[in-house]
Amino acid sequence: MKFPTPRRALTGLLVAGLFPVAMSASAQDAPPPQEKGPAAADAMLHALDVKYPAPYRAMDAAEVKAVLDRVFTYLDRTTPAELINKTSGAAVTDLSRADPEAVLKPGDFRLTSYEWGVTYLGMLAAGSATGDQRYAGYVSKRHQLLSQLTRAYLPAVQADPAGSAAPIKSFLNPHALDDAGALCHSFMKAKLAGSKVDYGQMIGICGDFVTKKEYRLKDGTLARGGPDGKGGVKMRPLQNTLWLDDMFMGVPTMAYLGKTTGDRKHYDDAVRQVQQFSKRMFNPKLGIYMHGYVEGMRDHPEFHWARANGWAVMSMVEVLEVLPKDHKGYQAVLEQLRAHIRGLAAYQAKEGFWHQLIDRSDTYQETSATAIYAYAIARAVNRGYVEPEMYGPMANLAWNAVASKVLPNGQIEGICVGTGMAFDPAFYAYRPTSVKAAHGYGPALLAGAEIIEMNRKYKFGLNDSGLMFQGGRQ
Template structure:
């Protein structure tokens, strides 16, 4: 071969190596296996079956419902909706006359606690997601009882607020958002969903307390530690203290009042609360909220308690359900929700949970907060607020973690008991857990219901061993 021909061959080979598509239309396709014969021992190690402590897959509807059914069976059995005589436990048959000896039949949980306001909402969601009327009927039956008791006993309580007896006095004469907000939210959610219970009197009582009577800071932000009515100040734990919990205990009620009454001032109040809570208590670098804030202090106790962050993220998804999209603060609330979900995402544990103090991995993995995050993240996916590709697998893993804590009899383990606000990590870190802590049952129902909806809408499966979004169904 002469020198000129050799140069042409070398040049052609170099060009083909640099620009293979110009010479071979199949060059963009995946290459065929290069080796032939028996595979090396390490060839498929990446596909080994992994023994995950928390199931690593998306549950189907039947599996999720089986978990929810256990919870329902336990709650239906242990939360009777009837009135009895306190003296001997005999049934009170006439609910239209006030009886000074009448009490709601004792069960494992109180029917008028804020936790049970969340449970009523969870039952409604589970009924809608599964088509099982038992869940919806659970809420409607108890709402009907509360409505009748309100008609019977509210005049008695009004006549003598201090000394009057009523089976649901904490609701009829509320002293804190915990007494009224979440219950009111459940009433309005049921009403908008078509319930025929007469909610008018109950919504009036609790809505009036939340919007007009609860203590606020000078700029209108909900707070604790106001006047005690005796010339002093309530120490909750200090004057002018904000608890992140109140972003849920009162704010969705404001938004739902806007939807029920048509008065847009309630939407304005709700969005103002979200933004003013967030301005004081949200750390944009971490994407997390602190639990407590004391107006006037230079520094604040930045304890990022998990369930309080749950109340905040749940509040935002609930507000967005009814907030008109043309409201001037709609996008601000939506962006705050996205920032919070993004922040939470970075702290999910390898087993699918979140820690009691989110950013302190030496604290225990807590179930109620994990359930709330599952619900809020899955709801955000379902509504298109966040990307299904990014957050759907995370929500499925979180649900599987929650489901692993539901016992055979429907009790839920790993729920932190009621928790006040404190200034040190020991308080939060050593809070006990109990299956009788009511805070986890409503969130678990909400989480399972929303996971059913998400996995009906989108497909998630394994891709190269990882749980991935696989498109709309």
């Protein structure tokens, strides 16, 4: 038996030390236990149960639907699709003529607000995700009522915009994007989904307002603070003001008009709006948007209000849903969406929520914005815009946080009430919350629906105690 020379042995040891993998295929295996016998008291501490404030897992479809059903039951009960006489309270059943005494039967929420445009979108999404026809039926019943009222009352409103009466006058004679944009979006989405409601007149009214009548800056950006019709200027709060909210109130409507009419000029307008809002209002260092911008000012009130950022990210996922991939602006919108989602991800709180002012953790955690982010991020995962490994867990965490705010009776807590733009942090930080704030119900429905779709497409589970992507489902 020959033994290696001392020099060769030394060389072998050095090579093995420098290149351990090359020397042994098992070099990366875990070392054997150093002790045998009973485990030490600290051996499994990493696997202890954790008391998370909301479930730390991916909810299954039945669990999500149970939450959505509570919301549905509450909304169906408290938003009647009926007319009554405003004096006697008696039911008005003849919808073929304009009755100046008729009003919508009061409920908890208005059927023609922009918030309810979002709620109709949420109902459509929930119906699609769950297969429960009650959700689409909710939309169809109320859209049908609005269509009938439009036929009956539009001639009178057009003949006398100031003096005429109509149960849905704010829609028939819109004065702001809030009156028209989100409703128009819901009409076109329902139509594309196969609804039999006659949307012709209604899409004509709201589509024409969004694309031709809403005030714009000189470069065509949707704006507020234009002429008031009396020789002055609408000061809300100042002349030539951009509100980030309007990225949602008008831009998806433009994109869907492109889809429903085939006229690509609407796609062009939608892309231009995303780019021009973003150029003025997106902070690339933070990855989030400011709420308000005033043309002509050197400095702007850079407050990163959560729900406004929600309207922006939601606008982009809705535009991408119908924007042709061969459109010259498609990639720009996609990259802006990715930049925004990446920025938002950095601010999610440990409980799953985002704060009222996103980058100020001393403000309260807000439900409607968190719901919108859960929806938009899950939609981006489902469409392949962002990676499920990175963003699926945070979308699930956000949904679980939102679900924790849905009460047994279907009302939702922690929703910021309506909010204008302001120039100081106190205004945003102290805005009240209310279960009667309509802004959170549509986003909650959208979020739950998209989470069902995401968790149906991908599997998320615990790996070494962390919620992680575990591949696609067969």
